[in-house]
Amino acid sequence: MSVRHALLGLLSEGPKYGHQLRQEFEVRTGDVWPLNVGQVYTTLQRLERDGMVESADDGAEGAQKDFRITPSGERELLAWLRTPPDLTSPPRDELVIKVLVALALPGIDVRDVLQIHRRYLVELMQQWTRLKEDEAEFDLPLALVVDAELFRLDSVIRWLDAVDGRLKRASLETFEPDTSVPRLRRRLAVRR
């Protein structure tokens, strides 16, 4: 997560000092991601070094020192908002690897393995949903963060369901993994 750009975003509303930035960051992210004040100051120093923020030269020190965004910082913020994060390479997902290993091991009931993970994910989703039920109806940033987490977990469950479906269809055929060619990597030109 880009603390750097989140701080630029907060400063684009007007000059702010370090403690205030920390507080506002936490509120705007639904209080889900904590940020220590040291992290805020280190980031502000780097932003200042790169010419994206400047501190008010009014003699105040530390916690009361005001920071403001520069035109170069504004440009950086707008460019960042419109730059998609790099999602081109499939992440090396531990769950995918577990399922592939389970599939290759004799004597393992893959559907039982899938169910263990499915239940765990649904239990996590129940907790996030409870949070939404209790608090998030009136707290938009929290609702957005909780939704993002729910959609992410949901997509993993859908993948598990898809594996289940494929296994069911393939159950009459013998599964023999082809280990000779790194097919996916070649076809998708996946970067390492």
Add this chain to the structure above:
Amino acid sequence: MSFLELQQVSKSYGEGQTEVHALSNITLSVDRGGLVAVMGPSGSGKSTLLTIAGSLEEPTEGEVLIDGQPLSSLSRNEKARLRRRTVGFVFQDFNLLAGLTAVENVSLPLELDGVGARRARVAGLQALEDLGLADRAGHFPDELSGGERQRVAIARAVVGDRHLVLADEPSGALDSTNGEAVMRMFLAACKRGLAAIVVTHDAQLASWADRVVFLRDGRIVDQTIPPPSPEALLQDVRNP
């Protein structure tokens, strides 16, 4: 005490070589105020479980009890009365009657049960108002959005003195915001003391339930352990 109990329920269709076991040895109970979700892929027996729980079908083996009363001890008429008075159904495709307005759809089960037209209408309007649809009472189904139609269907399922709601993919055709609204309504109904079962393949819907039961090939293979409070989750996120 459990309001709905399925005791070792099995259901099969056909005989001999063509026999299909839709449900095998299902034991499940739902308390008043409890919301249970049943998850499973297509063909896992979810809908059959719901129709048997709601006395629309009879189990091949086992017993269903509603409010302590075994359904096998009831006559056809008694079961029909139980369905009208006690059980509300919500289906994916809403099943509203096109020729009736929203409030007429909602108050219909009460009128069928012998409640006077005026009283039924007052109760219907109240149920619609509870679901934020007071201003749509006079509209016909085709004048309502998908989300509104589903809310009318839920109002019809909870109107009067119902104690059990059975919902089959209740937000199947709705977007996620409307799906969430539907689940909030079920939760609110459960907080008033209703028992509810929602069958779905959608984990986001299921995660609103107190308990999620997983069905595979007609059997319950697993269920969630009641989640700890959400504060515990935030503690984990905040202090990894």
